[in-house]
């Protein structure tokens with residue numbers, strides 16, 4: 327494997343020497359990319375002798391080889407150890423002011439960072455935010471060890487042992503290679519699917535909207551599961567949080583962000599034209615205000631609130647089931663039900679399955695701590711006649727996989 331070993335300027339830079347030896351002993355080609363300040367802790371000749379490769383932190387050396395682009399592109403794994411607060415801040419901001427940060431921007435392989443710094447710096451909100459940003463983009467940022475720091479002080483911030491960093495980094499690289507291989511021969515390889523997730527919002531005025539409690543987690547799990555099974559996945563994301571979007575993008579899902587039902591309808595239908603399956607996991611507003619005020623609605627002293635007049639939104643799922651934008655396409659809906667005096671969750675689900683005309687309807691119970699904004703789910707998958715074809719309970723990812731298995735059965739039938 328071709329590994330780039332980034333070293334930033336902290337006292338723990340000396341441990342990078344041991345990490346370099348370990349990686350070389352395991353047969354990997356390692357190019358060391360120190361920052362200028364790392365070279366104040368460990369000299370370039372040490373890294374050069376142990377790696378057998380040239381060492382510089384400058385982008386203006388060896389210019390004809392365009393190393394600031396070529397190094398990142400050619401790497402199978404990037405490990406940054408130690409990763410200082412400053413290095414992570416520069417990486418999170420997308421800076422490219424030396425050879426290491428430039429390589430981080432051009433690398434498309436797994437990136438693992440092992441932070442080391444004083445506890446105060448690790449716990450500072452700026453560092454926390456940078457770590458969160460990097461993680462959301464798919465960088466694996468290891469937690470530092472707690473223990474003796476540079477001086478007499480102790481606390482979290484210590485660089486993990488080189489053996490542990492090597493083990494973690496190589497496992498990440500192996501997992502990534504395995505994931506790509508699985509995606510190539512997954513049961514959705516060569517298929518294109520569209521998933522909608524989140525909850526639509528209908529504006530009342532520039533600051534207020536009618537919305538719902540959907541977190542979008544089930545839809546995100548569906549998108550990620552389909553990607554892992556080899557599909558091309560387009561996710562129409564209605565008001566998802568940025569971490570969820572970044573996580574999906576890091577997994578290779580194409581994301582289109584939308585706010586209202588009208589926008590969601592347009593994005594889903596545009597993508598559905600060449601999709602083998604469309605899964606409507608988004609909680610779509612059934613109604614929208616007739617008009618959205620151009621300016622903030624004010625209280626009028628003395629008179630009560632003005633009534634909000636609503637109109638019905640189009641039923642995106644029923645339209646997809648009716649129009650069949652691509653022949654043979656499998657159309658799947660989700661029904662969140664609470665059950666009421668008129669019927670149980672499943673009775674409402676069966677009636678809805680027959681009404682919507684979708685090939686499959688995954689029915690789940692919501693409310694009272696179930697369904698929304700929790701990590702687990704329980705669904706019964708019904709066919710268009712309301713007959714049960716599958717039942718699944720567990721994490722949202724497990725439920726997602728059960729839904730895709732039901733979808734692939736229909737695909738092979740068609």
Ligand code: CTP
Pocket residue numbers: 606607608609610611612639640641642643644658659660661662663
């Ligand atoms: N759905 C849709 N367009 C709408 C409303 C819902 O595409 N305007 C889709 C959802 O994405 C979901 C399925 O229909 O896949 C069921 O949503 P749900 O809200 O349970 O159904 P409704 O038709 O709104 O029925 P009701 O609110 O009466 O239970």
